[in-house]
Amino acid sequence: MTAAARATAPRRFLKATHDLVFHHVHGGQLIYNACWEDPRIDRQLLGLGRDSRVVMITSAGCNALDYLLDGPAEIHAIDVNPRQNAVLELKLALIRRGDFGDLFEFFGIGSHERFKPVYRAVRAQLSASARDFWDDKISFFDPGSMKKSFYYHGAAGTAAWLMGGALFRAKPNIRNHALCLLDADSLAQQAGVYARLEPKIWGKLSHWLLRQRMIMTLLGVPAPQLKLIEDSYPGGVTAYVKDKLRHVMSGLPARENYFWRVYITGSYTLSCCPNYLREENLPLLAGRADRVKPHTCTVAQFLRRNPGIYSHYVLLDHQDWLAWHEPEALLEEWELILANSRPGTRILMRSAGLDLSFVPAPVRERLRFFPEITAPMHLTDRVGTYGSLHFAEVR
Structure with missing residues (x-):
């Protein structure tokens, strides 16, 4: 075996192992x-209007x-995951039904005592694949x-x-401190x-949890993103998570941070929730629900x-994965995006990374980026877990 082959063997093994685990978890x-x-940041940057035609990654459908x-x-x-679209379809069906109480119990509280009859009432609105999933x-x-x-x-x-x-x-007081943080007055x-909570969080257990690749896979963080953080962030993944968490929990109002609340408590509140769960928005969303069209496929497909x-295109962070894993598919996706765009x-x-290195150089030449706008806005992101935010216009 040549030296070059020996050097690439660990990478191939890592890639194959990651493929097996990631596709097993994400494919099923x-x-x-x-x-x-x-x-909130997205809408400021996108400037959507009545003529906008948006292509976006579904995720859980909240942002659509x-x-x-x-x-x-x-x-x-x-x-590409039909289950993600099934979540969006159920949200749309409950929105069309127009009963705010049921909508909020399902997706605000995260549970409903009458979950079976309410589901039966909207089941016919769902696609066959969504019905299969929710059945x-x-x-x-x-x-x-x-x-x-x-939400669990x-x-x-x-x-x-x-x-x-x-x-x-391990440390029961952590939950009490977290609840105090979410309800802080200033x-x-x-x-x-x-400041009192942080040293309680970071101990042997939390450091061990962060090192578990399966935990990261469950969270939807693929190996390429972990490697990107390790390679680009001083102190690696642990320092990255510590710094991001400190910024969000100390520098941005937790009272309105529904992203973290839902995973700490398992639910939203009426005053701290996504906009689709605000009662005043229900009539407007119900009237426009048919404008949202789920598709189970890749962006290129x-x-x-x-x-x-x-x-408009909202690509989330999936190109981190493509850049490391399928660079040819990444280039094809960009070619199709540019072919289906206008100036x-x-x-x-x-991106989990700190720069635009995941975007192919020829593509960057076709785009105009606005780092002077996105850099300060990125600091106000209530999620706070990404390394960078990028906004571009086609030239």
Whole structure:
């Protein structure tokens, strides 16, 4: 074996092992039960209007519904995992039904005592694949189940439940401090609570949990992103998570941070929740629900099947994975995006890395980026877990 072959052998083994685990987890279950990107920032950057035609990654569908409040002509929600689209379809069905109490119990509280009859009332609105999924998994909303909340089901929810349970059992006071932090009256009070909470969080157990590749896989963080963080962030993954958590918990108001609340407590509140769960927005969303169209495929497959000029693309962070794992597919996706865009089409991306290295150089030449806008906005992101935020317009 040559030296070059010996050098690449570990990488091939890592890739094959990651493929096996990642595809086993992601190919067979729901991953995200809530979006982990801040739509408040997205909507400021995207500037959606009545002529907007949006192509986006579905995730859990929360942000597609948030964008819908701005009245775009159409939103194409794309995900390779049909279970993600099934979540969006159930949300849309409950929104169309128009009963805010049922909608909030399902996706605000995360459980409903009458989950079976309510599901039966909207089941006919769902696609065949969504019906298949929910026929089997509607018990995710059973308040009598061991986990008691939809938000502790699916891969990311299970990881949150396991990690939270382990920490809360090891140090019961952590939960009390976390609840105090969520209800703090001011940033100063919140920062004081977190200063007391932080040393309780970071011990041997939390460091061990962060080193578990399976936990990261359940959270939807693939090996390429972990490697990207290890290679680009001083101190690696542990320092990255510590710094991000400190910034969010000390520097941004926790009272409005529904992203972290739902995984700490298992539910939202009426005053701390995504916009689709605010009662005043229900009539508007119900009237526009048919503008959201789920598609189970890749972005490239969608664009090949549905060519046209789209005004906005929201790509989340999936290109981190493509750049490391399938660079040819990444280039093909960009070629199709640019072929189905016009000058001024807006593109929003996030990355675990700190720069644009995941975007192929020839593509960067076709785009105009605005780091002077995104850098300060990134600091206000209530999720706070991404390394960078990127907004571009097609030249």
